[in-house]
Amino acid sequence: MGKLNTHWTSASTDDFLYRVAADFAQQIEDAMKESEASQAALAKALGVSEGRVSQVLNNPGNLTLRNAIEYARALKRKAAIVVYDDRDPKNRNGPINSKIFTSCWEMRGRPSDFFELNAPPQQTAISTQAFFACHHGSFIGPLVANNALSFWPGTSLPWPISPGFTSSNQTSTGTLIASGELVWQSQPK
Amino acid sequence: MAANPYSVQRVDGQKPSIRRGIAFLLCRENAGLNAAETFFRLKPNRAREVRTRFDHWIDGGQPRDNWFHGWPGHPMYKHCFVFKWKENRQNHRLYGFLCNPQPTSRPGFQLCVLATHRTKNERETDERELEIAVSLRASPDVIMAIQSIYPDVKGGKEQWVN
Numbered sequence: 001m002g003k004l005n006t007h008w009t010s011a012s013t014d015d016f017l018y019r020v021a022a023d024f025a026q027q028i029e030d031a032m033k034e035s036e037a038s039q040a041a042l043a044k045a046l047g048v049s050e051g052r053v054s055q056v057l058n059n060p061g062n063l064t065l066r067n068a069i070e071y072a073r074a075l076k077r078k079a080a081i082v083v084y085d086d087r088d089p090k091n092r093n094g095p096i097n098s099k100i101f102t103s104c105w106e107m108r109g110r111p112s113d114f115f116e117l118n119a120p121p122q123q124t125a126i127s128t129q130a131f132f133a134c135h136h137g138s139f140i141g142p143l144v145a146n147n148a149l150s151f152w153p154g155t156s157l158p159w160p161i162s163p164g165f166t167s168s169n170q171t172s173t174g175t176l177i178a179s180g181e182l183v184w185q186s187q188p189k
Numbered sequence: 190m191a192a193n194p195y196s197v198q199r200v201d202g203q204k205p206s207i208r209r210g211i212a213f214l215l216c217r218e219n220a221g222l223n224a225a226e227t228f229f230r231l232k233p234n235r236a237r238e239v240r241t242r243f244d245h246w247i248d249g250g251q252p253r254d255n256w257f258h259g260w261p262g263h264p265m266y267k268h269c270f271v272f273k274w275k276e277n278r279q280n281h282r283l284y285g286f287l288c289n290p291q292p293t294s295r296p297g298f299q300l301c302v303l304a305t306h307r308t309k310n311e312r313e314t315d316e317r318e319l320e321i322a323v324s325l326r327a328s329p330d331v332i333m334a335i336q337s338i339y340p341d342v343k344g345g346k347e348q349w350v351n
Contacts, residue, residue, distance in 0.1 A: 008202035008240050018237040019244070026245075026253075058275075061234055093204045097248055 007094035014061065016095065021060035023098040024068055024079075029057060030099075031075045045074040194218040195334035197302065198225055200243065208297060209247045212338065214285070214304040214325060221321075224283045227306035239274055239283075246272075246301070259287065266319045268326055270301050279308050284318045286326040290339040300339060302326075 009016040032042060039057075043050040056063060056071070065081075072079040086096055111117040200211045213225035231239060242256040252258060256273060260266040272283040285303035289295070304325055307318055325331050 006202070007204055008237075011202075014233075015237060018234065019241055022238070022241040059234065061237065094244055097245070097250060099250065 005092075007091050009094050010091040016091075018061040019095055020098075021063040021068075023095070024063065025057045025060040027098060027102070028071050028075065031072075031077050035075060037075060042071070042074055046070055193330050193333055195328075195330050197334045197338045199338060200228075203240065203243050204247050206247050207295060208249065209299045209301070210339075211243050211247065211301045211303065212335070214302050214331060214334070222304045222325075224285065224303040224306045227281075228283070228303075235274065235276060239272065242272055242274070260319070265323060266316075269319045269322045270303075271314075272303065280310060282307050282309060282318070284322050286322045288326060288335065290332075290335045291341040293341045293343055300335070302331075302335060 009019045032038070037045075039053045040050050043053045046053065056067060068079055082098075082101055084096065084101075086093070105111070109116070111119075194216050196215050196217075198213045198215060200213065203211055213228065214222055215225055216222045228236070228239065245253070246257050257271060259268075259270045263269075268286045268288065270285050270287050274281050283303045284305045284307065285301055287299050287301055289298050290300055291298050302325075305318060305321060307315070309315060
């Protein structure tokens with residue numbers, strides 16, 4: 001390979017495709033871990049052999065769009081194709097890892113339409129991170145909420161929220177929330 | 190004064206980053222430092238796989254032990270690092286070490302200097318490889334070779350490539 005002045009994915013479409021597909025395969029592996037799904041279980045859901053699943057995940061360069069959708073759907077996930085401008089027209093930096101897009105979407109509260117996307121932060125249905133204060137003014141935080149939770153200021157939250165809190169803290173904080181003492185701030189920047 | 194047998198080669202084509210970079214260590218008197226030779230002989234798809242792992246580390250992605258890892262909690266090997274892949278049922282390893290050759294101009298920078306390629310089938314790490322990495326990291330000649338490619342320019346005026 002000659003000296004490269006740009007990212008290695010600039011060398012050919014196959015190179016770029018491999019990297020994008022490898023990012024996708026990583027996401028599938030993460031989703032399998034989250035759902036505690038084995039390769040055998042995924043293979044069964046897809047109606048293919050376990051070897052085929054292993055082949056696709058380990059050699060993602062041959063991944064097709066159809067495969068990608070099938071794999072995501074088999075894990076009860078969805079997939080999107082994103083075109084973006086990262087101000088790197090010469091591709092010196094390579095593709096942005098797809099996990100970064102997913103993380104941004106989750107941090108924004110997983111908007112499902114443009115109304116939710118454009119709503120002011122206070123009206124965002126889901127906050128993955130929030131700060132709160134006790135009624136006597138002492139600050140406790142940050143409170144990292146389960147991504148799957150949806151809650152609004154003033155509503156009581158199911159426990160446990162953060163694994164970092166002891167049960168006594170959770171109880172007392174839970175009481176505060178129930179009495180409406182939770183102080184919300186918009187999502188931290 | 191004898192010429193320095195060591196030299197350092199940046200891994201071209203990886204994302205330029207102010208935080209992390211990857212380079213190969215070569216030695217004209219020691220063919221055992223074969224990480225670069227192995228890497229540049231990889232077949233296209235394997236090279237893509239390894240470069241994807243390099244990208245992931247440079248980007249600060251979540252650690253994946255089957256892609257790369259260090260030994261941060263180990264008293265002797267805390268600066269050692271390894272990138273991994275599997276080919277034809279054989280485990281391949283690129284061993285090296287982490288350092289920051291630019292503590293003044295880029296205090297948070299981490300350079301991964303890869304030195305040796307080995308194949309292995311045992312689960313346990315061969316500590317000899319880590320000892321080689323530790324010894325190379327401390328070698329004045331190696332330090333000089335790294336600094337020739339990654340000089341610590343006061344004021345940070347140089348345009349860092351990675």
